[in-house]
Amino acid sequence: MTLVYHVIYWFGLLEYSLFKSTNKYSYLAFRKLYGLTNGRINKTYSNRISNKRGKFKFPEITTGLTGKLDPNRLEKIISKIEEQGYVIFDELLPEEICQRILDFSMKVPSVAITENNDQTKVKYDPNNPIAPIYRFDEEDVLKNEDLKNIFYDINFIRIAQEYLRCKPLNNSIIMWWSTLYKKAASSRAAQLYHFDMDHPKFIKFFIYLTDVDANSGPHCYVKGSHITKPKNLTKDKRYSDLEISQKYEASDVIEILGSRGTIVAVDTSGIHKGKLPIDHDRLIVQIEFTNSFFGQKVKRSTVAELPKSQYDELYDEVFRRLELKK
Numbered sequence: 001m002t003l004v005y006h007v008i009y010w011f012g013l014l015e016y017s018l019f020k021s022t023n024k025y026s027y028l029a030f031r032k033l034y035g036l037t038n039g040r041i042n043k044t045y046s047n048r049i050s051n052k053r054g055k056f057k058f059p060e061i062t063t064g065l066t067g068k069l070d071p072n073r074l075e076k077i078i079s080k081i082e083e084q085g086y087v088i089f090d091e092l093l094p095e096e097i098c099q100r101i102l103d104f105s106m107k108v109p110s111v112a113i114t115e116n117n118d119q120t121k122v123k124y125d126p127n128n129p130i131a132p133i134y135r136f137d138e139e140d141v142l143k144n145e146d147l148k149n150i151f152y153d154i155n156f157i158r159i160a161q162e163y164l165r166c167k168p169l170n171n172s173i174i175m176w177w178s179t180l181y182k183k184a185a186s187s188r189a190a191q192l193y194h195f196d197m198d199h200p201k202f203i204k205f206f207i208y209l210t211d212v213d214a215n216s217g218p219h220c221y222v223k224g225s226h227i228t229k230p231k232n233l234t235k236d237k238r239y240s241d242l243e244i245s246q247k248y249e250a251s252d253v254i255e256i257l258g259s260r261g262t263i264v265a266v267d268t269s270g271i272h273k274g275k276l277p278i279d280h281d282r283l284i285v286q287i288e289f290t291n292s293f294f295g296q297k298v299k300r301s302t303v304a305e306l307p308k309s310q311y312d313e314l315y316d317e318v319f320r321r322l323e324l325k326k
């Protein structure tokens with residue numbers, strides 16, 4: 001059977017190189033092969049991409065939402081992500097920006113998504129939640145200047161480039177409320193352990209826009225699980241807390257707590273979940289970079305769907321804003 005998956009996957013890669021789209025079966029074969037090869041196929045493909053695609057030339061010191069970044073600090077950040085799968089930055093998104101985004105999230109309708117995937121675009125009302133998760137459309141997110149600035153943050157791009165070992169592709173920026181609607185963890189709201197496998201290699205930056213303690217929906221991560229996973233946890237499915245605790249030491253299962261503004265970079269090919277909030281709703285924004293759009297189709301209107309020429313222009317804009325040269 002593994003051979004069949006390989007054939008479908010390689011056919012998909014060929015098709016992708018010609019038409020820039022991934023057929024459903026090759027995507028499924030790719031996800032399956034990730035588990036079956038413990039990530040080896042991703043490494044092979046990613047190495048090829050790194051060898052082919054260059055890197056942006058950044059100045060020695062860049063300044064962004066994560067403060068001043070020089071090669072020394074960059075190296076430490078990358079080593080940490082490579083070693084444990086995530087890094088928590090000391091810098092916080094400034095208070096006034098968090099507040100402006102929070103105000104925006106109360107005014108602009110978002111999509112309330114139920115466990116059955118019923119979707120209704122409504123204004124989020126903390127006093128009367130109708131779904132465990134309210135996700136904002138990306139086109140609405142990108143109308144907000146603060147969120148746009150997060151999307152264009154130079155340090156995120158620089159860190160993503162170093163981690164992905166090539167010019168990174170902006171996959172998406174999404175923002176969502178996790179609410180107190182349900183008393184049990186929602187699979188739809190990614191509140192059960194799982195790993196992401198949308199593309200060969202990717203990295204996400206999360207920013208908390210509400211204070212997050214153990215009862216208000218922390219992002220939970222199993223240290224080191226992006227490198228290799230125990231045999232029983234390589235299947236592409238959701239896992240219970242018990243299944244995780246049977247395979248990992250409690251000290252490897254991390255709840256990322258922090259006041260609003262906390263910024264984290266996470267390789268979510270590692271095992272993770274958003275814990276069910278029980279005290280307060282959580283608002284979070286996520287920016288994702290990838291090394292290839294092979295894989296999951298992006299439904300939202302993201303830069304991922306823009307033709308390459310326009311895509312480069314987006315990077316031009318990043319560099320124009322920052323008065324830097326590519």
Ligand SMILES: O=C(O)CCC(=O)C(=O)O
Nearest residue numbers: 190196218219268273274
């Ligand atoms: O809500 C969270 O913290 C988890 C999000 C998640 O599972 C994901 O982005 O893949």
